[in-house]
Amino acid sequence: MWSTRADAFIKLTNVVCKSFDKPFADFRSCRLTVVKRGVxxxxxxxxxxxxxxxxxxxxxxxxxxxxxxxxxxxxxxxxFCAFMANRRRFPFLKIFLDLLLTESNINHTCPYAHDIIVTNLVLHEEMFALLPVPAGEYMFKLMVGAYNQWKADIKAYFSIKLD
Structure with a gap:
């Protein structure tokens, strides 16, 4: 059943982070935490x-x-550097990465001369208003590369339930 998101409940269920090039970058932390009941x-x-x-x-x-x-x-x-310079150029990426950019320190154009930090990213129903996503279980996969080699893989699992 398709949802209008007004009656949906979205919850992160798992996250898995993997570094392919540890001398380049490594995950110091990759976890889900309970902020409050049900969040x-x-x-x-x-x-x-x-x-x-x-x-x-x-x-x-x-x-x-x-x-x-x-x-x-x-x-x-x-x-990603071109995307950050002009986010409207990639509408599908904009929908997903706008979620991430608000709770992270990657909300600027290249170069990145600091560690990457995402703090307390919570999924809300309004974030999925533009996507025709039915109830069910999903995996969002983000692969990150640098200098034409894949460096990391992040898989975030979430569920959408209708009230």
Missing amino acids: IALSLYVKLFQLPVNNVSINVSLFKKASGYRPFLNNVTAD
């Missing part, structure tokens, strides 16, 4: 060892659980 927040801390970083690529994809996780909606790869 789960995502926090992560990525230590960057080779600064500054001025060439960043991202791949954003959404999966829906149906006999395993299957691709759902879009799978977009883009130059």
